[in-house]
Amino acid sequence: MxxxxxxxxVASLLFGAVTVGIPLLLxxxxxxxxxxxxxxxxxxxxMMLIGAYGGFVAAYYTGSFWLGFLAGGISGMxxxxxxxxxxxxxxxxxxxxxxxxxxxxxxxxxxLHHFQFSxxxxxxxxxxxLDIPGLNDIPxxxxxxxxxxxxxxxxxxxxxxxxxxxxxTHIGLNLQAAGDNPAALDAAGVDVKLTRAGAxxxxxxxxxxxxxxxxNVGAGIFVPFxxxxxxxxGIVLAMLARGNPYWVLLGAALFGAxxxxxxxxxxxxxxxxxxxxxxxxxxxxxxxxxxxxRHSYLPPSLALPYHRGER
Amino acid sequence: MNPAAGQAPQVSLHGITKRYPGVLxxxxxxxxxxxxxxxxxLGENGxxxxxxxGILAGMQQPDDGHIEIAGKRVRxxxxxxxxxxxxGTVFQHVLLVNSLTVIENLMLGGAWWQKHDRKSALGRFHExxxxxxxxxxxxxPIGRLSLGQQQQVEIIRALWHGGNVLVLDEPTSxxxxxxxxxxxxxxxxxxxxxxxxxxVTHKLREAYAFGDRISVLRxxxxxxxxxxxxxxxxxxxxxxxxxxxxxxxxxGEVAGADAETMVREGHGRRARADFDRSxxxxxxxxxxVTRAEPGECALADISFSVKPGEVFGIAGVDGNGQKHLAEVxxxxxxxxxxxxxxxxxxxxxxxxxxxxxxGVRYITxxxxxxxxxxxxxxxxxLVLKEIGAPPFWRDGVTLWRRIFSHAxxxxxxxxxxxxxxxxxxxxxxxxxxxxxxLAREISADSSVVIFNKPTYGxxxxxxxxxxxxxxxxxxxxxxxxxxxxxxxxxxxxxDRIGVMFGGEMAGIVDNQANAExxxxxxxxxxxxx
Numbered sequence: 001m002x003x004x005x006x007x008x009x010v011a012s013l014l015f016g017a018v019t020v021g022i023p024l025l026l027x028x029x030x031x032x033x034x035x036x037x038x039x040x041x042x043x044x045x046x047m048m049l050i051g052a053y054g055g056f057v058a059a060y061y062t063g064s065f066w067l068g069f070l071a072g073g074i075s076g077m078x079x080x081x082x083x084x085x086x087x088x089x090x091x092x093x094x095x096x097x098x099x100x101x102x103x104x105x106x107x108x109x110x111x112l113h114h115f116q117f118s119x120x121x122x123x124x125x126x127x128x129x130l131d132i133p134g135l136n137d138i139p140x141x142x143x144x145x146x147x148x149x150x151x152x153x154x155x156x157x158x159x160x161x162x163x164x165x166x167x168x169t170h171i172g173l174n175l176q177a178a179g180d181n182p183a184a185l186d187a188a189g190v191d192v193k194l195t196r197a198g199a200x201x202x203x204x205x206x207x208x209x210x211x212x213x214x215x216n217v218g219a220g221i222f223v224p225f226x227x228x229x230x231x232x233x234g235i236v237l238a239m240l241a242r243g244n245p246y247w248v249l250l251g252a253a254l255f256g257a258x259x260x261x262x263x264x265x266x267x268x269x270x271x272x273x274x275x276x277x278x279x280x281x282x283x284x285x286x287x288x289x290x291x292x293x294r295h296s297y298l299p300p301s302l303a304l305p306y307h308r309g310e311r
Numbered sequence: 312m313n314p315a316a317g318q319a320p321q322v323s324l325h326g327i328t329k330r331y332p333g334v335l336x337x338x339x340x341x342x343x344x345x346x347x348x349x350x351x352x353l354g355e356n357g358x359x360x361x362x363x364x365g366i367l368a369g370m371q372q373p374d375d376g377h378i379e380i381a382g383k384r385v386r387x388x389x390x391x392x393x394x395x396x397x398x399g400t401v402f403q404h405v406l407l408v409n410s411l412t413v414i415e416n417l418m419l420g421g422a423w424w425q426k427h428d429r430k431s432a433l434g435r436f437h438e439x440x441x442x443x444x445x446x447x448x449x450x451x452p453i454g455r456l457s458l459g460q461q462q463q464v465e466i467i468r469a470l471w472h473g474g475n476v477l478v479l480d481e482p483t484s485x486x487x488x489x490x491x492x493x494x495x496x497x498x499x500x501x502x503x504x505x506x507x508x509x510x511v512t513h514k515l516r517e518a519y520a521f522g523d524r525i526s527v528l529r530x531x532x533x534x535x536x537x538x539x540x541x542x543x544x545x546x547x548x549x550x551x552x553x554x555x556x557x558x559x560x561x562x563g564e565v566a567g568a569d570a571e572t573m574v575r576e577g578h579g580r581r582a583r584a585d586f587d588r589s590x591x592x593x594x595x596x597x598x599x600v601t602r603a604e605p606g607e608c609a610l611a612d613i614s615f616s617v618k619p620g621e622v623f624g625i626a627g628v629d630g631n632g633q634k635h636l637a638e639v640x641x642x643x644x645x646x647x648x649x650x651x652x653x654x655x656x657x658x659x660x661x662x663x664x665x666x667x668x669x670g671v672r673y674i675t676x677x678x679x680x681x682x683x684x685x686x687x688x689x690x691x692x693l694v695l696k697e698i699g700a701p702p703f704w705r706d707g708v709t710l711w712r713r714i715f716s717h718a719x720x721x722x723x724x725x726x727x728x729x730x731x732x733x734x735x736x737x738x739x740x741x742x743x744x745x746x747x748x749l750a751r752e753i754s755a756d757s758s759v760v761i762f763n764k765p766t767y768g769x770x771x772x773x774x775x776x777x778x779x780x781x782x783x784x785x786x787x788x789x790x791x792x793x794x795x796x797x798x799x800x801x802x803x804x805x806d807r808i809g810v811m812f813g814g815e816m817a818g819i820v821d822n823q824a825n826a827e828x829x830x831x832x833x834x835x836x837x838x839x840x
Contacts, residue, residue: 177416187400187402
């Protein structure tokens, strides 16, 4: 075998794919819930960024990763509540508000970070991992999948849970109806705005946790603008997944791997210009979009505010 | 006949008033609905029927007046409250979620913290569908059902929580003749069970055929009420006269007489048109085929021709290729193979502008979708298909004054009821939107006009006006194609009628005495003898 597929390379690729993929997975699942209910949540990038900042600050001062994730989730929900207020309750344009929230979050976190830490970038200790006995001894795969922070396992379980939620519960039916034909849901006696508000808040929570994971586990530091499009990739994943959480998982793995390629190729010491390497994930995004965008499905009432029986 | 007649009404309305900006939609309406009775609520478009239904369903609140249910005063503040009071409503436009299955749609509305219970839902589903006498597969997505079946699902849902009152808002407007008959049977079975049925319609014949009691709304007011005893005492003839009197009284004697003729002629047949049968064809379709698309019925080998001054009808149950045919004719959809000739010119691959230059005009059934832009003014909509062309545009500059004066003139000549030419089209009633479309599409230089469901959703008066317009177009020598699912309409208007089935022309029938039976057979897919 040539230089490429060495054990170090593959190990680094898989490890990186999980690290990068988990925030994408959380964002994608969150966005999927939101979109199912008919809210195009473009503010998810901002929710992740605020979540990353809140999560980092909490983890930094308390020293607890769990409190960090909790703070990240709450921070994300705070941003999401703005989205609920403007887009769901006041029926304003979801795209405008979403972009405003993202840009606002970028400015706010940069400012807060500056006040808090000035120009220093303090680092967290390495995230504790929960080793799965037996499995973590497998070479290459073990360290990548079975010696990770518990949130990694929880996120995978979340996929199964969300799939069950969609298929087997009233919440699933309500979400689907809110995005497909909200008037039908209203006529069935379910509050459309409440359903959408719940969906958006959940999205905020998941996005915030995903952001906190990026900062605390992935990077170990907070840097302004660090989300760097992960939220937008989450939107793409949700659109390509046609309402199926397992497709979000697959997509997150795919995008995670291609994003991790950058680091992995550098670790493998391959003699390719860094610029080319850093371009790869985005080329991947474009290829995937071209190949699968035709199959994307959007709920008919996506991005349309709901008003009851007006004439 | 009416087991509960004479008892306290299930629902009674007392002085219900509802105002919208500029409109008094309901003006002091008091009505009582009894169990075991089909109560037909009849009125023209804009008479206030939909508002009244909206109030019963909890979608709107009355400004004045109150509602009593079984003698107790209630406030119906939300759709949920309406369901809790056991009022089930089937709206005019299907309110189901296309991407969910039948049973999932029926399970909608359960407490969100609970898992849904498919098994007991299925039990309830079978119970009610047996009561109604309908058969539907509960695991099919709603989007794959016919409109008639979707409506049956709506009725099942309205009764899901043990409804005492069933409100049906214009339930027949989307149905085939068989569908209407089935609906009638369902209503009779339910009223036999003691359910109070409120049957809202603007079709006089249906109100008479299905209603035990008939109330007439006019301009937001209750114009009159014919109780069951009277309805039975009167013969069909007298009852019809009475209803017409109630519906059109305000419009004066002339309008009343008009309305009467128009209803009488409902079953009539147009005098044989006087067109040159040996003349050259205005439009010819030769083996036209369109590309199949998911969920749509494509054309598989359609051939026919229409002569100037002829009215050619296209019959068939909805969804048998009519949509593709209309679009191919209008130039909106390319033909995969086959040829279309207009006045001798081959026009198989041309788009809408080229088709218009050949004199082809299309009056769509989607009046507010592809026909007009609801957010634009009446004036703009009248020149929608001439954007950029003289005389209303010069060198790319819009000449608003010309557009507005053109609009004022058209509004005058076509009797379009609108506050002004600047009014947004979406604010007009269905009948007036249709007038805008007709005024735009039928002009001196049109040679072929396609009408797609020209009277769908229109009230009696506007239906008559639209039909008159079609006949006038034919008399001007225009080759006229009428696509409709209402057989009566085609029989009344057409010279020949082609029947579509599964994207093919099952047969073409001369509109003679026994045409109805032949067409009916062809509609079900039987080949022409």
